[in-house]
Every structure is written in structure tokens, then in C-alpha cells.
Amino acid sequence: MTTAESEIYEETELIEAWRAEALERAGYGAAAAAEIAARHDIDLHVATDLVERGCPADLALQILL
Numbered sequence: 001m002t003t004a005e006s007e008i009y010e011e012t013e014l015i016e017a018w019r020a021e022a023l024e025r026a027g028y029g030a031a032a033a034a035e036i037a038a039r040h041d042i043d044l045h046v047a048t049d050l051v052e053r054g055c056p057a058d059l060a061l062q063i064l065l
Contacts (some may be wrong), residue, residue: 019044027051032061039065 016037023033026048036047042064050060 023047028057028061032057036061036064 016034019037020030020033022044023036024030028036028051036042047060047064050063051057055063
């Protein structure tokens with residue numbers, strides 16, 4: 001792995017960790033948050049808004065996936 005590839009990988013990990021933290025703060029469990037965080041095609045704001053507006057986290061996960 002080149003240095004540039006390593007930096008991109010590390011940056012991706014940091015972004016996913018940040019996304020997972022935001023999802024957990026919104027009400028998702030750790031496993032669900034990690035699963036959603038790894039999916040860059042899922043909008044973070046849509047995911048957090050679902051739960052913050054009263055959708056149960058397990059149902060929100062089904063909707064998003």
C-alpha cells in the first residue's frame with residue numbers, strides 16, 4: 001500500500017468513526033451505527049432525522065438498508 005493509499009484508508013476510518021458516533025448519539029445501537037456509517041451511500045442526516053423524529057432505530061435501519 002502506498003503512502004497516499006494509507007492516508008485515504010485512515011481518513012475513511014476517521015469519517016466512519018465520526019458518522020458512527022453521530023448515529024449513536026441519535027439513538028442507534030453500536031452495531032447498527034457502524035453498519036450505517038460504513039455505507040457512504042446513506043445520507044447521515046436522513047439516518048439521524050428518522051430516529052430523532054420518533055422512528056424506532058430498528059425500523060429506521062430496515063428503511064435505510
